[in-house]
Amino acid sequence: MANSLLFNLLQIYLLFLSFSTCALGLAKFHEVDLRDLTSKNVCSPPKDMERFKSVKPTLKIVDRQGPCSTLHPAEKLSPEQILSIDQSRVDSIHRQISALSRKGKTSGPLSSSLITAQDGGSYGVGNYIVQVGIGTPSKTLTLVFDTGSDVTWTQCKPCQVYCHKQQEPIFDPSQSSTFMNVSCNSTPCNDVSVNSCWGSTCLYGVQYGDGSYTVGYYAEDTLTLTPDIIQKFRFGCGQNNNGSTLGEVAGLLGLGRTSESFVSQTSNKYQRIFEYCLPPISSSTGYLNFGSNSDISNKNRTPIKPGSHYYITMTGLSVAGKTLPISPTVFSDAGMIIDSGTVITRLPPDAYKALKSAFREHMTQYKMVQVPDNFLLDTCYDFTGVDNMTIPSVGVQFVNNVSLDLDHNGIMYTFSNSQLACLAFAGNRNATSLGIYGNVQQRTFNVVYDIPKGEIGFSPDAC
Ligand SMILES: *[C@@H]1O[C@H](CO)[C@@H](O)[C@H](O)[C@H]1NC(C)=O
Ligand SMILES: *[C@@H]1O[C@H](CO)[C@@H](O)[C@H](O)[C@H]1NC(C)=O
Numbered sequence: 001m002a003n004s005l006l007f008n009l010l011q012i013y014l015l016f017l018s019f020s021t022c023a024l025g026l027a028k029f030h031e032v033d034l035r036d037l038t039s040k041n042v043c044s045p046p047k048d049m050e051r052f053k054s055v056k057p058t059l060k061i062v063d064r065q066g067p068c069s070t071l072h073p074a075e076k077l078s079p080e081q082i083l084s085i086d087q088s089r090v091d092s093i094h095r096q097i098s099a100l101s102r103k104g105k106t107s108g109p110l111s112s113s114l115i116t117a118q119d120g121g122s123y124g125v126g127n128y129i130v131q132v133g134i135g136t137p138s139k140t141l142t143l144v145f146d147t148g149s150d151v152t153w154t155q156c157k158p159c160q161v162y163c164h165k166q167q168e169p170i171f172d173p174s175q176s177s178t179f180m181n182v183s184c185n186s187t188p189c190n191d192v193s194v195n196s197c198w199g200s201t202c203l204y205g206v207q208y209g210d211g212s213y214t215v216g217y218y219a220e221d222t223l224t225l226t227p228d229i230i231q232k233f234r235f236g237c238g239q240n241n242n243g244s245t246l247g248e249v250a251g252l253l254g255l256g257r258t259s260e261s262f263v264s265q266t267s268n269k270y271q272r273i274f275e276y277c278l279p280p281i282s283s284s285t286g287y288l289n290f291g292s293n294s295d296i297s298n299k300n301r302t303p304i305k306p307g308s309h310y311y312i313t314m315t316g317l318s319v320a321g322k323t324l325p326i327s328p329t330v331f332s333d334a335g336m337i338i339d340s341g342t343v344i345t346r347l348p349p350d351a352y353k354a355l356k357s358a359f360r361e362h363m364t365q366y367k368m369v370q371v372p373d374n375f376l377l378d379t380c381y382d383f384t385g386v387d388n389m390t391i392p393s394v395g396v397q398f399v400n401n402v403s404l405d406l407d408h409n410g411i412m413y414t415f416s417n418s419q420l421a422c423l424a425f426a427g428n429r430n431a432t433s434l435g436i437y438g439n440v441q442q443r444t445f446n447v448v449y450d451i452p453k454g455e456i457g458f459s460p461d462a463c
């Protein structure tokens, strides 16, 4: 009796909500079929096939562990492992941003101590992959794409120290007629954040937050992004590559901001403009486009602040259409970067506190799950027996009146083999720690990086 009364009240409440939603033309709640949240075993093609016929290079972006991936790792990372790796990435971003860049001595060529002596320049392999061609003739390689790091690299024969197992044949410089080493006395060599010399050959190193690393020769060769060919593209030819998060990827495509990143090296061709859409679930397909595209909308653009990373400024958050009482200084004191490789958005502690408490107020009809103390996410629900869940909308505001209504896949993080889903945000421990706008929240948005204008733009429902 009590239950059915509650049920009736809930129905009336929902009816009222959908009514008020229509009246305002804004979705204050999302009704989500739980089966749509979990990935299928079959790869869905891109939503907008036309985009792939563009004259500008367009790469498919897929989840490295999903059914669209070309990789077939023996063991997939569990969502728990992904979150733990995510925290090492964030810790290392925090360490790197607070540390002054240090340069030191190395104990020998191709040793991982090249990195430990000099402080790593990057921090953790993300979870989205693309395919590019390297060499002449061109060899297809699957790379993680990462806006948080700069040096592009791939494992290279003869793998003088070690190469991990990868899906495609390891790139063999001796089979490419256009491969060259980068000389040690050159500006590019100096601009690689971790570098050294071995005779006249430039060495590079990159270390990731969880201890994975790559060390090798800094080289140049032809890069093919159909239909374009980029000559003399500089990348790391990895001779010593090891670590648990590298999985079966051949390497990484660095879309960071400094001079050796892909974006800087191709500035004549693509004017430092690129855009991507991260797929909503791991069985769907997104895209990565280079160069200016006519359909880049001028709406919803927020300024990027100068610096080594893509700094943007959050100004507010809303839940179910209601702006949360968070002082703007909470966001400005911490600062924030947008990062394709961090999974869960990290907020200043006070902002996260306000968000989770408002979110929980709208979720009282569901069973909250107690999570272990050190678990990254703390607002989790058991949806066993629930077909459709109703979750409040979450809005994010950035400087310049940019207001994003997140896709429902950008609000909840689901755990594949259970009915468990958690609010996909976390709080930093320290109010002055840098905030990070992560890839779950970016899902389905076209995110355009327009460096000449100093702006990052967002448009919804792009993939
Ligand atoms: C669940 O939601 C979908 C739309 O997302 C709707 O088509 C379906 O009827 C709903 N199912 C139930 C049981 O309410
Ligand atoms: C690049 O440098 C390494 C180390 O000095 C050397 O073994 C290799 O042959 C060089 N490759 C080319 C194409 O010069």
Ligand SMILES: *[C@@H]1O[C@H](CO)[C@@H](O)[C@H](O)[C@H]1NC(C)=O
Binding pocket: 162, 211, 242, 243, 244
């Ligand atoms: C790779 O790294 C692991 C630890 O992360 C280590 O145990 C292993 O010996 C390394 N393998 C090689 C070939 O360096």
Ligand SMILES: *[C@@H]1O[C@H](CO)[C@@H](O)[C@H](O)[C@H]1NC(C)=O
Binding pocket: 401, 403
């Ligand atoms: C910001 O956007 C809101 C609606 O999206 C609009 O009402 C308001 O006038 C805008 N403010 C400025 C300063 O553009």
Ligand SMILES: *[C@@H]1O[C@H](CO)[C@@H](O)[C@H](O)[C@H]1NC(C)=O
Binding pocket: 098, 430, 431, 432, 433
């Ligand atoms: C927060 O970070 C600042 C600057 O890094 C540091 O001085 C302070 O001790 C930290 N506070 C806590 C509680 O960890």
